Amino acid sequence: MEKNMDFEQKTLVNELMEGKELAKQLMGHLQPSSSHEARDVLVEKILSSYEKALSVLNWDGKSKPLALEFSPCSFGNTSPRSVIIDQDTNHRDVFKKRKITVRSEQVRVPLGTGAEGNLEDGHSWRKYGQKDILGANHPSYFRCTHRKTQGCLATKQVQRSDQDPSFVDITYKGHHTCRRASQPAIVASSSLTKNNHFPHNEVVVKEDKIRQSQVKPFTLEVKTEDLDTREDHMFAPFSFPSTPIESEHNHFFSEMIETDFAGGFSSPFISPATSDSAYFSVSPCHKMTSFGLANNVQTPESDLTEILSAPTSLTNSPMGDLDLTLDNVDFEMNFPFDSPEFFS
């Protein structure tokens, strides 16, 4: 226990130090002449560091900032987790809901692929509820098995498709912050992506409300919607692939599902075609960085904003009442790294 706590603290410090170092590097890249890609990569790394740090703290985004809970002096004697546990037991009473814009992803898969179950979409899930609701066929509610152990807040909702009973609609909410010990599920993801079931992989990105109307062999819908922050859906735009990204074509989409779809969809894989409801063909030729970014894909500013917005808000207001409405986040304006004080 003691060892574990020390490890967490070290991890936390390491991540924060790394974040600071990367932020310094980013500052050096703020000139217009600097490459967009380099900045993107740095930003991704910074956010990943913060993400890991938050993960260590088991901070779920709804709680008061930990800095208010224990001083640096007491840090060594106080387990961050124990603080969080107290908060968790009281959060219903203490923390009011705040509106944020957060992403969820909906996918339709055929029955029998395993993805509708608790494991085979790349993560292990634990069912925590099922109920008959209007307009849905007895949806089942799953949360990440590692919710308790790692504070992973990813959830998914699985329901039989109302259009085709042989398909199930899976709505992923939140993003995995857990580290998987193994990746047995790549099998399932790969089985999906190797076109055994789907003649083509098609990604549907929409910004309006879901309830997808088309029936595609395999569709993924990403939506931005208002969700409350009482439970999940907080700050985990990235997952951390435990294996190097492979460039092999057959692995691309499975990796994309691995890293993005189940663990947070990253827009840079795709480029918008229309403003409303756009379809994107996923080219298997894009290589990804270890942070799930396509190096050679131009990142639209809006997408970048979306990716960065939650952590940016987090960075902005760790002490105050979080305003997590992401609609108008302006990264360049809000990101504090260009402030000299930040680096002092």
Add this chain to the structure above:
DNA sequence: TCAATTTGACCGGT
């Protein structure tokens, strides 16, 4: 015995 699932109750939002 422990972990996962089931299912009715509960809670907050609308």
Add this chain to the structure above:
DNA sequence: ACCGGTCAAATTGA
């Protein structure tokens, strides 16, 4: 009051 989502006790299965 209704609804969606979550909780948690009871049940089931390995």
